[in-house]
Every structure is written in C-alpha cells, then in structure tokens.
Amino acid sequence: MRMEKKAAIRKILDRVSRVVFFLSTMAGVAALAILLYRIVSVGIGCLDWQFLTSFPSRFPDKAGILSALAGSVWVIGLTAPIAFVLGLGTAVYLEEYAKKNWFTRFLQVNINNLAGVPSIVFGILGLGLFVKGMMLGQVVLAGVLTMSLLILPIIVVASQEAIKSVPQHLRDASCALGATKWQTVKGVVIPAAFPGILTGVILALSRAVGETAPLVVVGALAFVSFVPISPLDSFTVLPIQIFNWTSRPQDEFRSLAAAGIIVLLIVLFATNTAAVWLRNKFQKRL
Amino acid sequence: MSISIAGERQEGKSANQSVAVKGKRRSFEFVLRFLLMLCAAVSIFTTAGIVFVLLFETMEFFQEVSLWSFLTDTKWTPLFVPKHFGILALLSGTFLITLGASLVALPFGFMTAIYLSEYAPDRIRRMLKPVLEILAGIPTIVYGYFALTFVTPMIRQIFPYAGVFNALSASIVVGIMILPMVASMSEDAMAAVPRSLRDGAYALGATKLEVAAKVVVPAALSGIVGSFVLALSRAIGETMIVAIAAGSTPKLTLNPLESVQTMTAYIVQVSQGDIQYGSIEYKTIFAVGMTLFLLTLAMNVIAQWITRRFKEKD
DSSP states (O other), rough: HHHHHHHHHHHHHHHHHHHHHHHHHHHHHHHHHHHHHHHHHOOOOOHHHHHOOOOOSSSSSGOOHHHHHHHHHHHHHHHHHHHHHHHHHHHIIIIIIOOHHHHHHHHHHHHHHHSSSHHHHOOOOOOOOIIIIOOOSSSHHHHHHHHHHHHHHHHHHHHHHHHOOOOOHHOOOOOOOOOOHHHIIIIIIHHHHHHHHHHHHHHHHHHHHHOOHHHHTTTTTTTOSSSSTTTTTTTHHHHHHHHHHSSSSSHHHHHHHHHHHHHHHHHHHHHHHHHHHHHHHHHHOO | OOOHHHHHHHHGGSSHHHHHHHHHHHHHHHHHHHHEEEEHHHHHHHEEEEHHHHHHHHHHHHHHHHHHHHHHOOOOTTTTTSOOOOOOHHHHHHHHHHHHHHHHHHHHHHHHIIIIIIIIOOHHHHHHHHHHHHHHOOOOOHHHIIIIIIHHHHHHHHHHSSSSOHHHHHHHHHHHHHHHHHHHHHHHHHSOOOHHHHHHHOOOOOOOOIIIIIHHHHHHHHHHHHHHHHHHHHHHHHOOHHOOOOOOOOOOOOOOOOSSOOHHHHHHHHHHHHOTTSSSSHHHHHHHHHHHHHHHHHHHHHHHHHHHHHHEEE
C-alpha cells in the first residue's frame, strides 16, 4: 500500500517537473518573440528609402542611417581580411606546425583566455594602443584593428576545430606523394577544413557587426554627416547610431532606433545566410 | 586536392633543377613557418598589450589617487568636484546587476538544459536549438533598447516609484542575454554523460526526473557549474544593456529599483564625452578597466579550473 502511494507521488512529481522544464524553456522562446515583435512593430513605420539614404539629423523625420551603414561596411570590410589571415595563420601554426611543448600550451591557454575578456577591455586596448599610442586618432583604421583583435580568438578556435577534424590519412597520402608540409597544408588540409573555417569567420564577423562598446571607447562618433572615404576618416557604425537614438528621451528617436535595429538584424541575417550558403557550396565541391 | 601533386611531377626532369628547387622550397618553408608563428604571436602581443596599456595608465592613476582611497572610498564622482574615486560604488552596481541576472539566467538556463537534454523529443529539440542560437546572436545594443523601451515601462507599472533607469530592468535583460549560454553549455555537459548510466537507473525503475536529478546532473556537475561561472563573468563584462537601462548613478545600494552604475557603464559614459588625453578622467578609464579585467580573468580561470578538476575524477 505504502509503496503504491510512493509510486503515485513519484509519477506526479515526474509529470509536474516535465511541465516546469518545458515552460522554462518556452520562457526564452517567448522573450525572443516579444523582443522581435516589439522592434518590428515600432520600427517598421520609419523604415523607408529616405531612412536608408539620409544622414543623421536633429529632426527625426529627416534623420537616416546612411553614414552608420557605410561605417559598418568599412569596418567589416577591413576587419574580415585582417582577422581571417591572422586567425587562419594562428590555427595552422598551432595544429600543423607547432611542437607540443609548454610554449604551444601557453599560446592555447592565452587564446582561450582572450576569448573571455570583455569586449570593452579590447576597446580600452584600442584607445591606449591605436588611438593614442600610434596616434591614429579616432578613425576607421583604429576601429578595424581593435575589432580584428577582438574576434581573432573566435576565428582561431573555430579554425582549429575544423583543421582537427581533417582525417590524418589525407595528410599522410599527400606527404607520401612527396608534397612538402606547406603543400599539404595548402592543397589538402585547408580545402578540407574550409567550410568549418568559413563558418567560424562569418560567425565572428556577425559578432563584430553588432559590437558597440569597444567602438564607443575607441571613439566612433555619434553624429557623422558624411560617408568615410578612407580608413583615416572618422566614422560611426550601426550599433552606435542606434545607441545614440535610444539614449534620447523623445519617442520619435526611439522609433528611429527600432528602425535602425531592423536594418542591423537584416545585415546579421544576411551574413548568416551567406555563411550557410557558402558552407554548402564548398562542402559539395569536396 | 590533386592540383598541388600534379605540379610536382613535372619538377623531377633534371637532377640539378630538382636540387635547386628543393633548396628554394626549403627556405620557402622556413620563411612560411616563421610567418605563421608571427600570426600566432599576435594573440600573445594582444594579451601583453592589454596588460601593458592597463598597467601603464593605472600606475599613472595611482600617482594621483591613493590605492587606499580607491579601495575604501564609497563615492565615485571623478567628473564632479569634489572628486571621489571609490571603486566600491561601481563594484556594487556591477554586483547588483550580476546577482539579478544570475537569478534569471541560472535557474531558467539550467532547466532549459535539462529539458533539452533529457525530456525534449528530437523534433522539438531541433526546433528549439536554433531559437537559442538566435537569442545568443542578438547584439547587446538590441537588448539594451528592449530593456529601456519594454521592460522598464512594465516594471514602472508594477512599482510606480521605480526610476526611468533602474537596476532591475537591466538585470532581467542581462539575464535573458546570458541564458542561452548557460543552457547550451550545461546541455553539452549533460549530453556527455554516458547513455549506460541513464539506462542503469531506468532499469531500476527510476522516473525521468529521478534520472535527471540523481544521475545526469551529478555526473555533469562540473560542466554545469563551469557554465554558471562563465555566464557570471559575461554578465560582469556586459556593457550596452547596463549603459542604456541601468543609468549613471554610482552608489552603494542593494535596491534594484534605483539607478546604479556598473564599471562598464562608467567607461562608456566617460568615453562618450570629450576627454583630455592624460587627464585624471582619462586615467580612470584604465583603472576601472584594470579592475574589470582582473575580475573577469579570475572568474574565467576559476571556471576552467572547475571544469578540468572534476573531469579528472570521473
């Protein structure tokens, strides 16, 4: 009798817990849904061609996002090649060239720790090293260098994973045919690992598109009424423009911020879709 | 893959040529290895750069402000007269936000992980994982906007005396932001628990809940706790949400309805203004940054240590 009662209680507890766990999972989903709904419903009214092609203005109905969009394109366009080359180079060195000694372990620990450093600290590095130390000033190039260092650990770790997953027998076959180390790396390892590397790079870049704090510290301006034409011009980026509009008390500017967020999310969505598409394309070729 | 090999076959024609090519190749390989090492060195220079920049300006800072008053003064007012430099006021803001965020993220993240790893049918799992990934990929500025324009008005309806900027709103949203990280890292840890342990418990007649609570969670504990600590470290370093929603009033308080200021929000506030290079305001950025860096570094090291230490045992 007592056993049966106990079994019944255990069963009820099990059912209740299932519901509780399910609901708590749904809380996250609900948060995402509310967030997206709010932003789209507030911002969609401001989103038109004029918004995309105008400079920021004191008058909400004339304000646009052109300089921020151009700034973001500049930063991402220059950060991508720098971070890609450095990140891939580091990953290839660690996986294919480095001997397994204390120095390699130190490098690895160092990279893992860099990945956990708050982004604003990278901004402080950029301020002290590039803006003031190298006297670049508050320009696109300073932002680009800061961003490259910020996303470097992400690219390195993703590329390492991709390179690790290339089967050893492919390397052995290449070496057996007389290929040198570099020929093997260039002709066998990198092509086989490329889809994984690319995914890592694009995820890292989409992180860079949305980063605000380090660029605020490096000194991207809030009010830029021109499109930067060289890496040594001052600049602003999408998230900073959104930050500026959000900080103003008037509702009109809040709506502009929501419209800016829609543009930012579309850019992010596009890069992620590109990542999936490119990965599929390269995977098929092999 | 075949391209590089085809190129070499033509090289073997004359012995002399081949020796010359080999020499050239060897020096090329040598230069290349060096270049790759330089790439790897960049990450070391980055760490060294961070430490050097922070240390250099922080030392300058401590020539004007004593370490004692930095650590014990309870007011932080570098932008007004009289100037006070008590990091405690900023630390308490950071602590309050982190505490609030963990009250949201840890239980919900943990339960989400259990649901995904133990309960969810494959079909639902495949639908939910991308949702969490999207949640994790949303820029923090978007969360900041959400906090100020949605969560804050809601809080002010429930507590009319809450400020336009308050710690509660920022805490909740920071919690939402770090939730996917807790969920996915804890789930990874739970998924790594061997199937046979679960089967053993089921064979003894355990329910799902008992298997989860008494077998899976204890076995995955190191990974779960590691994910908690890492998430807290993320919350400490989070910047835009608190800069937008928590306000800019550094003070020692535990009341979540008041406006506070975190270390990160202070750095943003100062950076936005026109600050003179070499002024005391400029140096505070580095002193606060140094505190933030040391705090998050310590937490990350602890998280790694927990994960590694307990892994060795089982």
